[in-house]
Amino acid sequence: AAHAAEVIRHKIPNSDFPIAAAVEIPAGKATVYVSGKVPAVVDASAPKDSAAAYGDTKAQTVSVLNQIKQQLAALGLGMGDVVKMQVFLVGDPAMGGKMDFNGFMEGYRQFFGTKEQPNLPARSAFQIAALGNPLYR
Template identity: 55%
Template sequence: MKTITLLTGLLMTATALASHADEIKRVALPNSNFPISLAVSVPAQTELLFVSGLLADLHDPKASKDSFAAYGDTATQTTSIINKLKGVLESQGLGLGDVIQLRVFLVGDPAKGGKLDFAGLQEGYTPFFGSSAQPNKPARTAIQVVALPLPGGLVEIEAVAARKK
């Protein structure tokens, strides 16, 4: 009986999240399959959740904690951060499909001559947004910054998610 109740609760939650995601209007980039939206609008009766900038978890515990090797390359850090974001959202009854905006801060990668690794960002990002498993695309900004608060950090991501009140 508990299993049936749990499954029913999960199904109702998934249905509620899926139906809310449909209320958010996403404007696609013209003539593009790039995994971001040109613009996103939300209904007036919407609660917004602002998620502070998230940094990557330790990737290689054998590496010096203040090195880039400790946290991985841009793709690895992006994947780590989006998985962490997914956990934050789930703790609030939301999912990645409810994200309406992302701000990505990238440090120039020493391995790339000090330039931001946009291809690495995309590699870590695209499995989570605009895919067949999760087709919703947030509006997104990606900028290069001089440094992040995490020595060895190449990526920081902050998010805004929305849900019906």
Template identity: 55%
Template sequence: MKRRITTDLAIIALAGGLLAACNAPASDTGGGEASSGGAGSINRIAIPGSDFPISMAVETSGNVETLYVSGIVPQVVDPEADPNSREAYGDTKRQTETVLEEMRARMEDAGWSLGDIVMMRVYLVGDEATDGRLDFAGFMEGYSQFFGTPEQPNKPARAVAQVAGLIRPGWRVEIEAQAARPAD
């Protein structure tokens, strides 16, 4: 019991130190603008030698504001279909499109844009059209219309995972995001 309390206290102390470090003013590490009271910056680090539409990493420094976008799920594309069916929401490509269209609308309503996204987490459900595996190609067809394009060249860092299911049986895609931009 004493060891568990000691371990718990060590974890609490570590968490407290991390919180203090996160709340402390950032300092210039030699690669960007000084951030003490200055403007913020967003540095998207490309994957070397790749045109894949994600960043290897995204670094923020200085005075930046952030927006956390809750998971967004597909919108109905066939109102005549059973609301629990895949047909109601379309294939993975179409579901990705409706999720990102809804994300764009929500962010624009809040004064942000898809180009402000620095981190994205994507949850894909296996599809019967791909023998129960996630349809990564379909996802990328939808995703590539919104990121790394001439109209919107910014690329977020991103993770994609296959999950067993989402709340509605017909859903194949859920996306959450974190956005950042220099503060005024």
């Protein structure tokens, strides 16, 4: 987006991991904070209380990032304007209670570090005990 060119993004030295080591926003520029999002139902034919309704970690990541993309677009911004992300993942029972970081990254890489949208945010990812719905990953 037009705003993204005014931001300085510092790469992680000797790494191709798709996050920035640091991001600088020039003085006088507006900063927009987006509230947390939760995944939408991806399979309406599945029971609402089933894991299939919300999909795996990748599907949930894509759902959440699409919601953020839509909210930013309504503000005249795009995913290239994102400078910081905090990611909260719940352990997946199918993975022994560990977060599905690879599934998250598969979804994340569709939005950041692509040829169409190369800008990378500074990012932190955490495994937490739970979210509001036990099916959220």
